[in-house]
Amino acid sequence: MFSSYVIALCGGVLVGLGAILLLLLNGRIAGISGILSGALWGSDDSKTQAKGLGWQWYFLGGLLLSGAIMGAPLEAIFGLAPIELSSVSQSTPLLLISGVLVGLGCAIGSGCTSGHGICGVGRLSPRSIVATLVFMVMGIISAVVFH
């Protein structure tokens, strides 16, 4: 019904909209690794933060909510197949090593696909452009080796 390229492009537009609205309205960067770390351990500028859950928890809640409620409508409208996670569950050690590397790498490298790849490249930040090139190349090498 819809070309897979058009669907992917629309998905990207939604991701970009979510990210730029967070910046336009709240002045925040939509980097998921940074938001997760900020939610769990506070961000560096959070000393003056108001009581209660930080804004980061609400953004993460939004991500969870989309995962919980949007699967069925997207399947009905765009014919998207439900996400099959069995491909990731075949090797638990690999899953755990991958998780640790993703968490560690994003913490040391100050960002992930969203923070560097969309928000950073979208600000033409040289740091983020370098980071994105590095994790894309490493991701390609790793995927070729492991699959």
Place this chain on the structure above:
Amino acid sequence: MKKIVALFCGVLFGTGLMLSGLADPAKVIGFLNVSLMLSGEWDPTLLFVMSGGLAVYLPLYLLVVKPRAQAKLGPVFDKCYHLPSKRAIDAPLVIGSALFGLGWGMIGICPGPSIVNLAHLDLPMVLFVVAMIAGAYIGRQMNRTLPLTASSRQ
């Protein structure tokens, strides 16, 4: 209001990840595994995700946020924009991004999709997120203790 905005942006962002296929590990591996080009099975659609995201983010940043930030104006619901202040392309940036890429290519999950997929409470995804948080904690401690990275927290 900031929290409602954050929730709404999270839903938009997560829906975009699902619609684009970035939340589907099999699709991500089908893109990253360029050896599939040899058999003609390589899936380039994820290139369109980044293009779509940047097509929205880049012009609005350059036309609205950047001039406002330079004029010391803030976003709608805050006094100032919280933009990263670091400029140096240093070892932690490159090493950290390389480790992240290595982990990403193994399974095909990065932090955003891991949280979106956590909604189903499948055991593999729960394990992945726990491991990711452990890794992030280790990285945070390293950033604080190693002299190389001590000044580079964003």
